[in-house]
Amino acid sequence: MALRIKTDDEVLVISGKDKGKTGKVLRVDAENDRVFVEGLNIIKRHQKAQPGSTQLGGVIEREASIHVSNVALVDPKTKKPTRIGVEVRDGKRVRVAKRSGEVI
Template identity: 45%
Template sequence: MRMKKGDTVVVIAGKDKSKVGKVLQVLPKVNRVIVEGVNMVTKHQKPNPRTQQGGIIRHEAPIHASNVMFFEKKANQGVRVGYKLLQNGEKVRVSKKTGEVLD
């Protein structure tokens, strides 16, 4: 997957299209990511001894990784991500639009 925890991404498809948020969690086995403030769902939760509180709780649900794109602040838009090998043999992510190293 080209996304990492902490990356800023923009949603390019779905009900939350054009929203920008930070990646909270990456789920590579199912090819999904959880983005802050995107794909919010409501859950009705009963009170229990551990949480002590019930009610309607809103939280983020996973979104498919193909529906998000890395957000570059310089370009102020989503950019595609590629990989490049440096002279010392290190593999880094680069922006396909500007060619700058993202890591």
Template identity: 50%
Template sequence: MKIKKDDEVVVIAGKDKGATGKVVKALPREQRVVVEGVNLIKKHKRANPAGGQQGEVVTMEAPIHVSNVAIVEDGKATRVGYRFEEDGTKVRVSRRTGKDIS
């Protein structure tokens, strides 16, 4: 998966199209990422009288498919490629500018 935790991304498809945010969590097996402030859902928590906990409705971010987000570089969306250094390390590269992505 070409998008990792702490990357700045923009949503390119879906109900939150155009929204930007930081990747909070990457889920490579499901090919999904959780982006802060994007794809918000309301989750109903059940009350637990034994534990003294009251029921509530919590707003939280749901995972979004990785194909619906793109990395932001200089304020614009870009695709990600790879390059191998002389020492054999793999480096992520911006397809738009050719610069390394940290």
């Protein structure tokens, strides 16, 4: 199944510990139906220092993935969550916000 959410989309988290927060999609894992959202679902990883590397060890915070069903695209016109439709306009497939009809 092709995901309708793409990198750089503005999304709203609709369930989970970050419910109600918005952020930009950094990365999409289409194989597992998951997205990585900037500044949300932060996890801590305890990393050992690697010899010969400039990166030090310690506790590193980074974004974890969120299932695509737990995020909703933010409508560019109304700034509210919306579903996404696909239409053909001028011979090209475009994503359309269901709430306002605006091309995404």
